[in-house]
Amino acid sequence: MSAEPVTGAATAETLRDEVAARVRDGQRFAGLSAGLTPDGVDLTALLAHDGTVEPLDVRLPPMATRFASLTPLVPAAFWYERAIRDLFGLEPYGHPRPDPLLLPLEDPSAPLPRPGKPGMPDDLPPDEFALPRVVTGPGLFTIPHGPVRSGVFESVEYLVETPGEDIPRLQIRLFGKHRGIExxxxxxxxxxxxxxxxxxxxxxxxxxxxxxxxxxxxxxxxxxxxxxxxxxxxxxxxxxxxxxxxxxxxxxxxxxxxxxxxxxxxxxxxxxxxxxxxxxxxxxxxxxxxxxxxxxxxxxxxxxxxxxxxxxxxxxxxxxxxxxxxxxxxxxxxxxxxxxxxxxxxxxxxxxxxxxxxxxxxxxxxxxxxxxxxxxxxxxxxxxxxxxxxxxxxxxxxxxxxxxxxxxxxxxxxxxxxxxxxxxxxxxxxxxxxxxxxxxxxxxxxxxxxxxxxxxxxxxxxxxxxxxxxxxxxxxxxxxxxxxxxxxxxxxxxxxxx
Amino acid sequence: MPWVLRGLREGVVTTRYPARPDPEADAWPGGIDVVERESTASDGEPENVCPTAAISRGDDGRLRLDRGRCVLCGRCVQARPDLFSVHRGTETARLSRRTLVVPESPDDDDEELGRLREDLGRRVRALRRSVHIRHVDAGSDGSDEWEVLALGNPVYDIHRLGIFFTASPRHADVLLVTGAGSLGMAEPLARTREAMPQPTVVIAAGTDAISGGLVSPSYATADGVGRMLPVDVWVPGSPPSPFSLLHGILLALGRIGEGDRRGRTDEADRRGRTGGGRQEGRA
Incomplete structure (x- = not known):
């Protein structure tokens, strides 16, 4: 594997198309990662095929604020791009639901952790009201399960949107347990x-x-x-x-x-x-x-x-x-x-x-x-x-x-x-x-x-x-x-x- | 074969702890001790081997180890077996954050500890044999929940001691908190404590809950739950073993002592058990 990322696509659009084509060909989408380097932000898509995991890179310019979302073509990237948006402040344009996932913040202009950049940011307390709660439909309501669960469980909040018995939709809110591990x-x-x-x-x-x-x-x-x-x-x-x-x-x-x-x-x-x-x-x-x-x-x-x-x-x-x-x-x-x-x-x-x-x-x-x-x-x-x-x-x-x-x-x-x-x-x-x-x-x-x-x-x-x-x-x-x-x-x- | 017969198959697997010593608990590496001896120039800087900066050298030149920061990786023992040793036994919970530091400094204020114990005693007096615990995960790595959950299995069977886990904070007497204190759980944790009847008792379970452990420092945690709410009992361990958790809970209830606070050898382990525990069996 190369010491520094050089391979891959010239722009996020070409990365998106390349990943989509490979997934269509049967390769497995195994993740999307970002990392800050002195020369800009590297986006790395991971594709598993033929006994290897191949990283596909694209380097976004240092001042980049957005990138072409993979999600419309590769739905498995849905959460990965939301996590990148939270931690790096990069907007995945074209993403169907770019809500916060790991780190909802009241002040969207707050300095983000941006993993890869030296230095630890000040405390970033998540603000649950930064997440939209949209429930529409006759008789539909939301049952929150958690974040403090009924029993000895890990904390997580499931918002069950239901007309009473069925579960047509579920929202998963993870941010309560975000620890800034990266x-x-x-x-x-x-x-x-x-x-x-x-x-x-x-x-x-x-x-x-x-x-x-x-x-x-x-x-x-x-x-x-x-x-x-x-x-x-x-x-x-x-x-x-x-x-x-x-x-x-x-x-x-x-x-x-x-x-x-x-x-x-x-x-x-x-x-x-x-x-x-x-x-x-x-x-x-x-x-x-x-x-x-x-x-x-x-x-x-x-x-x-x-x-x-x-x-x-x-x-x-x-x-x-x-x-x-x-x-x-x-x-x-x-x-x-x-x-x-x-x-x-x-x-x-x-x-x-x-x-x-x-x-x-x-x-x-x-x-x-x-x-x-x-x-x-x-x-x-x-x-x-x-x-x-x-x-x-x-x-x-x-x-x-x-x-x-x-x-x-x-x-x-x-x-x-x-x-x-x-x-x-x-x-x-x-x-x-x-x-x-x-x-x-x-x-x-x-x-x-x-x-x-x-x-x-x-x-x-x-x-x-x-x-x-x-x-x-x-x-x-x-x-x-x-x-x-x-x-x-x-x-x-x-x-x-x- | 029906389930009821399967349940009877193996006889009693339940520990007698705390009424009787449990060999598994007594042999368990529950912490690290500092070998007490005069420090010499050849000691070097053993504090550097610790990944969580649990080891420090006091003003008196003696090495101290903060079990509230120790994640039991064992590197100090491996690097300097002459200075550090594995502590056998699981009675590692303490009422004061300061006394998690071993060896205790001789000028430690026993009076303060007495006050803590008295205050806690007043709050738990009415609980007797019907104690309900509400657990909240405030940013754990997931292993702490396994160990808390294990207290309900037939081996520990915490119900035999009149202690139960409850889903509702309204029924809870004790709040058991795990995790490094993720900021996202600050509000839910505060709300849970608010919803509990007064007076409450709070147990910080695990090194993460005490100091944040390896996760600290972080922009997303409070480096332990001590900054989020007042803590009465501290249970070290990464994660704490079920026996340590049991010790912490019984310590909170005044049904057991702190164990030998000076740290003990394997030999003393078999002898020493503090008074409170023995009465369990008869009650």
Whole structure:
């Protein structure tokens, strides 16, 4: 990959047309990022195809105030452009609804964070009244869900626009949890920044740390030692199991299945304790560093295998029972259906995409760490696109994860290595992409480094890419379906609002 | 097999904490201690290894570590095992922000702590065994919610202690706040506290909630929730483990002590448990 962006389109219009043509040809739109440089603002569209993610750049002049919106031709850019508008003050002209998303401000002329520009702006308190609340139609009203939710949930506000039962429209307001993460990355060393990456989306700490570390390793040309690559997979897959159990737990809870909720809660606790016993953090934090891992697992392989056996037997038994509980399945079947064509054109990530017949998996398309040498059991095809198939995909993946973990632990047992946990990393200046498959789907990091410091880091979580699809899945569903649909997506607000 | 039989399968998985010590809790790396010894010239500048500037050197030349800033990355222990050590045990919650700094300075005002405890005691006296907690996420990374939620699973089963999570602030006695204090949640958080019956008790859960942790400084957060509302109990951890959260909640209710505030060794861990906890089992 080039050290500095030079490739690509001359103007935002040509970038738009190029991206639209490529998406029509079947390439996957994977994100749109902006970054301030001394020579202007770089807009970078990310396109996944043929085992690579290709960045397409256009450099806007330093005084640019607007750019041609991609959204009319590439609807998946809908939120990306609103986020760029909030953080950089660049108006995407032609955008169908350029409302604030991450940072609504009372004073539109306030100095914006503009990630990439040195220096931290003063406090920017969001002003919810800067967002329009437009509801029209006979008998139509708005039910706000949140931002303080009913229960222990992450804060987010869903404005449900409804005539009473149906949900014809939904507005998602994320700004309550905006933490200014992109700005915070700037000036950090890669070793400190990996700790921040773990906190972008706390329930997918390992995947985010991996995506960040992969970008650094690409810049440094470092090769991760084999045992370290195995430990990375071990933690990434345990994270997946914990997340999928969390979804099962929340779905059971929504259906009022007290025993199932308790059982999956216990299993999830056991996974977190296993992770804690392996590394000292229940979320696998501090394991991944650029170049490898900090330490080998603290449990002997034989003990890991023993705990896995018991865990898998218990999880699979309860999963079978859950999938044979009619009162539960009735709530999932046909609920929150995501159309297969939309999943494809949007590039829906992770289990959300897979349940609609669209398979984007970074572990398969662009395998990293130990994945190229591990056998991944193929997943059965699913395409109903409803909450039911999303849960089935998760059970399929849990089985796959157990299989992967077994291979990893077996290999660690047979060839534990010489104790080298990390390769030396000398980071060159430049730009690189890193990725990993989180439980929510593909995580992409676009990283720029100068003189050993991060100058720009855009953490694109699967949650940000997928959450906007909630707009599209309420056809014919009613208010009481809401918790099932939300839980079946299994996303994290923190990762989306960053 | 019907669900009810599945539920009975494994017998009791619930911890006895705080009535009995829990081995998982006692072995858990819940914080970092500063090894107490005379500082020498060869110490160098170990404060530089900390990514959140939790380590500082006091006027007396001694190293101090602020657990309210520590994200438990363990780099200090890895770089200087002679100066820092892992603290085993989860009773890390404190009533005063200042006492999160270890080792405590000898001139710390025990009188002030006594006043805090007394004031809190007055507010929670009427709650007894029906305590309702309202949780608000003020800009967390998402992991804190998992740990709070875990308190409801059969392993911790917080209901056995007469403590419940409530959806309505109208029923809430305790406000449990997670997250770095994102400015977008300032208003909703204030409204939630306003909607609660007086008197209220506020727990800041997690290093993010105490100081902003790694997210601080930022244009979008208040570097912890302490600047948004008065906090009664501080629970460090990134995220805090469910046992630490439990300790924080019981500490707020005056049903347990602060643990050994001087920090303890693995050996002392098994012995020492403060008075309040023991009574739980009998009650």
């Amino acid at each position: 700005k915070r990355f700037e000036g950090m060393t890669p070793y400190d920044a990996v700790l921040l990456a773990e906190r972008v989306e706390g329930i997918a700490s390992v995947a985010h740390a991996l995506a960040f570390a992969h970008a650094v390793e690409r810049l440094a040309g470092a090769a991760v030692p084999r045992p370290a690559a195995l430990v990375r997979v071990l933690h990434a897959e345990l994270e997946r199991v914990a997340n999928h159990l969390d979804v099962a737990l929340k779905l059971s809870d929504a259906a009022g299945l007290a025993v199932a909720t308790a059982r999956f809660g216990t299993h999830k606790e056991r996974v977190l304790r296993l992770v804690g016993a392996l590394c000292g953090s229940r979320f696998g934090r501090g394991v991944v560093v650029p170049g490898g891992v900090t330490a080998m697992p603290r449990l002997a392989p034989i003990e890991i295998l023993d705990r896995l056996d018991r865990l898998q037997a218990a999880v699979e038994g309860d999963a079978r029972a859950l999938m044979a509980t009619p009162s539960f399945l009735d709530r999932l079947r046909g609920t929150g259906r995501l159309d297969g064509a939309l999943a494809r054109s949007h590039g829906a990530l992770g289990p959300v995409g897979r349940a609609s017949g669209f398979h984007a998996d970074a572990r398969v398309e662009r395998p990293y760490d130990a994945y190229p040498h591990l056998a991944m059991t193929p997943l059965p095809p699913r395409a109903a696109g409803d909450a039911m198939d999303r849960l089935k995909v998760r059970w399929d993946e849990v089985g796959q994860s157990f299989h992967l973990i077994r291979q990893v632990v077996q290999e660690l047992r047979e060839s534990p290595g010489d104790g080298t946990c990390a390769a030396p990393v000398h980071v060159e200046d430049g730009r690189a992409l890193g990725w990993a498959e989180a439980p929510q789907g593909e995580v992409l990091y676009l990283l720029r480094v100068r003189q050993g410091r991060v100058t720009r880091c855009d953490p694109r979580s699967a949650s940000f890419h997928n959450l906007v699809l909630l707009h599209e899945v309420f056809n014919g569903d009613i208010l009481t379906d809401f918790p099932f649909i939300e839980a079946s997506f299994g996303l994290s607000v923190a990762g989306a609002a960053r």
